[in-house]
């Protein structure tokens with residue numbers, strides 16, 4: 179009940195992300211021409227669907243207990259050992275990152291931070307009124323041909339200049355906390371999981387109290403995730419493909435689906451399907467699975483929803499995303515013609531209808547007509563790579 183009421187209040191405060199029920203049949207048709215976006219970009223389920231969620235007026239970040247017991251230090255050391263013969267992600271490249279060898283993700287011993295900022299485009303329970311505290315890491319263990327963050331994920335010669343110490347990363351987290359952000363949202367953290375844990379340890383000692391979000395492409399090692407149990411409060415994985423062939427063609431990694439599903443099972447083991455909110459309707463703990471709808475059903479949304487329902491739970495929160503647009507190689511290379519356009523409204527509505535058909539009970543979905551315009555970052559502006567959605571104008575439809 180609470181979450182529905184909170185979303186209504188947030189909308190009226192001008193929060194960036196708008197909500198509608200998964201089962202709402204009144205989705206608007208896309209409009210053309212210049213107009214100010216009057217509604218935010220995400221939609222929320224009906225309050226009645228929230229019976230299994232848990233509200234905690236005071237919920238401590240889970241890493242604090244680990245820090246106090248000394249367990250966090252032990253976890254950090256165990257994670258750092260994986261850097262010696264790198265097995266931090268399923269690419270398992272075996273390079274010694276502690277001696278300056280670059281792994282297949284072109285990353286070494288120190289974290290690379292391309293941008294950190296309050297961000298207002300995440301799901302509403304993460305964005306709240308003061309923004310998610312996003313930390314965007316440079317490089318990535320995937321090479322998605324349509325990556326909207328390609329300026330930072332696939333430019334390793336540039337990104338090496340953005341290496342920072344663990345202490346500096348911890349300071350960024352504390353700065354975001356001081357700015358009033360609701361959480362620390364690590365974006366593309368997989369290849370820096372040990373460095374993230376080390377920075378959390380330092381920041382906890384210096385007063386960090388915000389929940390930690392692990393915003394990942396899901397190509398994660400189960401061993402690493404086990405070591406992150408209760409270091410991370412909120413898992414926010416993309417489940418990108420239901421077929422590893424697509425993962426190889428479009429993200430350049432083998433066995434994507436097998437690894438991502440194993441990772442999600444481990445995340446689910448840690449969090450279950452319960453979402454924990456604080457008294458302001460902000461998410462404090464749980465698992466939210468993102469599904470980005472791709473043109474020509476490249477993502478395999480039906481198969482992924484079936485898998486979530488059958489292998490995890492129909493009550494796992496799903497965030498259905500309409501923001502895809504052709505960028506990076508998908509915009510220019512004929513080999514990727516299937517991804518060379520935005521999704522059509524018909525494709526979007528088909529994906530939306532699957533939520534009901536599959537009995538998925540909880541989550542968010544973006545608004546079709548604004549999402550692909552707002553989520554176009556330009557990381558040349560490191561301070562504010564995203565336009566503020568409240569100032570956002572739709573100027574054209576693709």
Ligand code: SF4
Nearest residue numbers: 318320322325331395
């Ligand atoms: S996983 Fe995400 S950040 Fe990495 S290349 Fe793919 S879209 Fe970009």
